[in-house]
Amino acid sequence: MKIAIRVDCSNEIGMGHIMRCLAIAKKLSSHGHDVLFIGNDIPSTFVEKIISAGCKAESFSLSLDEHNNSNLKHSNWLKGGAYFDALETSKVITKHFNIADWLIVDHYGIDIEWEHRLRACVKNIAVIDDLADREHDADLLLDQNIYDGWLNKYKNLTPNHCELLIGSSYILLRDEFISLSPVPINKKPRDLIIFMGGGDEFNYTGQLLELLIESDNRYQLKVDVIIGPINSHKDNVESLMKSLPHGRLFVNPTNMAELYLDSKLAIGAPGGSTWERCRLGVPSVLVAIADNQVRVGRFLDKEGVAWLTCSVKEAITRYYEVSHDIALLHEYSYRAQCYVDGKGVERFISLLEKGTRECLVEN
Structure with a gap:
């Protein structure tokens, strides 16, 4: 055809x-x-x-x-x-x-x-x-x-x-999210992964990093950050990452699925990447950045698949509330996997x- x-x-x-x-x-x-x-x-x-x-x-x-x-x-x-x-x-x-x-x-x-x-x-x-x-x-x-x-x-x-x-x-x-299998939460080496979309026009990534830098555990936090090749705030994000000793920044990575599997929890927008995380069983704190994303986020929050928040500040607060509850993260991981068969x-x-x-x- x-x-x-x-x-x-x-x-x-x-x-x-x-x-x-x-x-x-x-x-x-x-x-x-x-x-x-x-x-x-x-x-x-x-x-x-x-x-x-x-x-x-x-x-x-x-x-x-x-x-x-x-x-x-x-x-x-x-x-x-x-x-x-x-x-x-x-x-x-x-x-x-x-x-x-x-x-x-x-x-x-x-x-x-x-x-x-x-x-x-x-x-x-x-x-x-x-x-x-x-x-x-x-x-x-x-x-x-x-x-x-x-x-x-x-x-x-x-x-x-x-x-x-x-x-x-x-x-x-994409195939990379279908070919890999979820990893148990307690076997993941990284604490958090952040991906706010490939464009991230309003630099939610930078706003989230600023709040993490203010936290007491910034020197211990193992956080991975992904930005797309069209992100216009790259310089700002790179500068902020210097304040997180165990942080890693990836620009347009080719192994995105593997990076997700490494992290216990994600912060992201309720766009297409939400379904990628669900497929891999990665629990997510969601920050809605568009009207249609609010509808998706509300549904997933109601179903116990992800946590919907309305601001970057609320997202960081929710992250710290749930990040140490491994049993809860396992529950959310299992429910997320049930929604996407690939x-x-x-x-x-x-x-x-x-x-x-x-x-x-x-x-």
Whole structure:
């Protein structure tokens, strides 16, 4: 099959969208499919990752359209507006494929208007979403998050024939988080790991470190910190890490799953990395940094899978409250593992490989 993926990555958007698309693309490529990433100024770091996965990438460059009259909450993520972005995307697809079998869209700034414009050069459209806040012209829609009542909500936002894949059965994980097994809490050498997303636009990482530095056990604390390659606060984080003698900083590590397994507890945002930690059985203190993350965090807190907090100060307080209770951490670790079986990518790809829009309608 010929498959195009429309996704963006920036300090504002973060890395989560492109990383979960990479998980899909790598598996598609291994199945012999031709995969093309299309984006607005894809960072070179991610172009390299795309090529390493056996896929192709092509960028165009559109600047923010001040006259964009879209009422979408994330319309500013689609810099050129729906018309010009759809035009550029269509050109790239036509250049490489003429007509694509599937177009996968993972972008909060894209809705039915944009998708309509792409129908001329694609046979089928699959949308990956987390928000359920806009209409889609899609044949298949995936939302890996767990919300009560969202199946019906998406039914009102998609065509009748659209196949809806909702919930934890469709969590999209990279192979590195599937191939490793959880480690018992009492056998982990590190106390804490912090990852606040690949972009971390407002430097929550730095704020957390400042609070840890003020604590009495800063000289004993074995903390690992991960930041992404597009993090603009790297210098600040590096400076703060000097005050934690047993701290380690990792920038865009290739062994992220192994680093998670080393730590008894994590502090992070309730985004895609939450499901990675669940798969590996790493208990998490969550700091919600976006509206849709609050919904995920509340659900996981209620289910006893993670602790949701509303500020970095509250997160550090909660960390110290639970970090020495090994029995409690074991309970949270076990419950977290139960939510993610690691087969979401396979399930998604099996539906893509059914082939045609007509096949999906029949189901």
